Amino acid sequence: MFSSDNMHCGSFQVHRRPRRTCGSQRSRLDRRGEGSRPHHLVDGLSLVVAAALVLFILKIRLSKKRLPLPPGPPADPLLGHLRLIPSSGQDVFFHNLGKTYGDVVHLSILGRSIVVLNSVHAAVELLDKRSANYSDRPKFPIYETMGLQDSLVFVPYGNNLRMYRKMLQQYFSKENSKRHRPIQIREARLLADNILANPRRRGDLLIRFSTAVIVEIAYGHQIVSDDDPYVKIAEDVCEATANSGPPGGTPVDIFPFLRHFPSWFPGAYYAGYARKTWHLVRKLYDFPTECVTAEMARGEAKPSFLATHLEVLQRVIYIAGAETTSSTLAWFFLAMVLYPECQTKAQEEIDAVVGRDRLPDFHDREHLPYVECLLQETLRWNQAAPSGIPHRSMEDDIYNGMFIPKGSFVIANTRGMTLDENTYQNASEFEPTRYLRSPLGRGEPYPAGPFGFGRRACPGRHLANDSLWIAMATILSTVHISREVAENGKEIIPDGTPVAEGITSHPPPFSCRLKPRSEMAQALLKQANSMERN
Numbered sequence: 001m002f003s004s005d006n007m008h009c010g011s012f013q014v015h016r017r018p019r020r021t022c023g024s025q026r027s028r029l030d031r032r033g034e035g036s037r038p039h040h041l042v043d044g045l046s047l048v049v050a051a052a053l054v055l056f057i058l059k060i061r062l063s064k065k066r067l068p069l070p071p072g073p074p075a076d077p078l079l080g081h082l083r084l085i086p087s088s089g090q091d092v093f094f095h096n097l098g099k100t101y102g103d104v105v106h107l108s109i110l111g112r113s114i115v116v117l118n119s120v121h122a123a124v125e126l127l128d129k130r131s132a133n134y135s136d137r138p139k140f141p142i143y144e145t146m147g148l149q150d151s152l153v154f155v156p157y158g159n160n161l162r163m164y165r166k167m168l169q170q171y172f173s174k175e176n177s178k179r180h181r182p183i184q185i186r187e188a189r190l191l192a193d194n195i196l197a198n199p200r201r202r203g204d205l206l207i208r209f210s211t212a213v214i215v216e217i218a219y220g221h222q223i224v225s226d227d228d229p230y231v232k233i234a235e236d237v238c239e240a241t242a243n244s245g246p247p248g249g250t251p252v253d254i255f256p257f258l259r260h261f262p263s264w265f266p267g268a269y270y271a272g273y274a275r276k277t278w279h280l281v282r283k284l285y286d287f288p289t290e291c292v293t294a295e296m297a298r299g300e301a302k303p304s305f306l307a308t309h310l311e312v313l314q315r316v317i318y319i320a321g322a323e324t325t326s327s328t329l330a331w332f333f334l335a336m337v338l339y340p341e342c343q344t345k346a347q348e349e350i351d352a353v354v355g356r357d358r359l360p361d362f363h364d365r366e367h368l369p370y371v372e373c374l375l376q377e378t379l380r381w382n383q384a385a386p387s388g389i390p391h392r393s394m395e396d397d398i399y400n401g402m403f404i405p406k407g408s409f410v411i412a413n414t415r416g417m418t419l420d421e422n423t424y425q426n427a428s429e430f431e432p433t434r435y436l437r438s439p440l441g442r443g444e445p446y447p448a449g450p451f452g453f454g455r456r457a458c459p460g461r462h463l464a465n466d467s468l469w470i471a472m473a474t475i476l477s478t479v480h481i482s483r484e485v486a487e488n489g490k491e492i493i494p495d496g497t498p499v500a501e502g503i504t505s506h507p508p509p510f511s512c513r514l515k516p517r518s519e520m521a522q523a524l525l526k527q528a529n530s531m532e533r534n
């Protein structure tokens, strides 16, 4: 390897090279007392080469700087696009910009570059293929004030991140995620049963389902009641993050000094809110660790991620998995209300493959292509995290002749990718058959972005995919979802405009009717759940 000795050896050879000149030349030089000159010559040469190299690098840097930034709308001189970027619905705003300026758009706020990627191609080229440069996260002063900086989601790129991700990826790999399926099946059946018993509590029950799966896998704790402290903590932190403003877009994110000001100070509201919710986040980290430490001391700890990796768990928040999974399921319910024909088609497929005398399980998955498409279409139609979580570029870069400055926020705008009419016909419509090959469908690709890109892509995606599938298949097989009927006898068609809160987005509140598909379906659920309890 390159030890310092070797390096000296290398430079020694350079200085020795003049000695290889022929004898007469050498004696002439020696005679003129200029025996050392060749050294200077070579040193001079090295200097010239070095200077040329520096100039070359400078030239590249300068020419990089002369290259245009990606296109974008006109900006205010100092504020940049601050007044243009909306505080919610940014995903649709970015998508609309893409229609005018192309799939890579540049915005800036007070000199900070924001690069929006509206196509899968651009996201793959930058975030996947050049992931060494695009895997950092920007700082989010608001989330830091809330105490979330230790969460893996916000850890900067580097050795720590690599270590945490390696552990997570092993534990939640496609293969290892299969070990967790019995928990997912049990919780999906409980969800369907509970939802039939308490249709009005649909939203809470979806959060309970997704929390129960993550908590049992991560902490070895089975949730058996709605009053469980884990469910309460999940609900509280979900609410806190949802109300903490657009990620990176609050006045405090733009002027970090505002975090030290009282909340009544103009622009400091979110800082005050973040300070108030700090203790909730602390609980999120501390409670599971304290429980599992105590269980381990008593020799009662069940196998779990925490029991295996206790020392790093506070960096893995179950919120990352709980809120995203429940809001994807909320979109599924809305789709079933707005597109009843899709529900019917999925139920016909389940009846034909699974029958009506048992409940679906993972063995059925490969035989249910329409249900698979329905899951993919739910992820495409409306995403839980429509603009992902911003990455940060660590070095200047050039892409397609455009200059992307070091330190840019890079946003993979999944919403723009899934609404791209060049890829998806009738992109705003919920059409599961779009993925089927002709003549049944148009063979459109599954959505690529809902779980992010590159080295920061969601490590829980296999687990999430399984949770979503079993929940949807179990509900479709046992529950009939239909529109609420108004007093005048007319069906109520809910508004599907997403409500974006913080990083995640979910449908606006809507009511629907939930009835058992048959007595048999209800009996199967009861039977499955009573067997679990015994």
Ligand code: HEM
Binding pocket: 152, 153, 154, 155, 165, 172, 214, 316, 317, 320, 321, 322, 324, 325, 328, 384, 385, 388, 389, 390, 391, 449, 450, 451, 452, 453, 454, 455, 456, 457, 458, 459, 460, 461, 463, 464
């Ligand atoms: C439907 C469910 C889910 C969706 C839509 C989702 C989506 C995402 C997205 C878009 C990101 C950001 C990716 C990027 O920066 O490029 C992410 C990151 C992350 N997700 Fe998920 N996720 C889901 C479920 C889960 C689950 C079940 C877990 C836990 C087992 C999880 C743990 C994480 C973590 C720890 C990160 C941060 C990774 C990092 O910054 O390196 N997610 N997720």
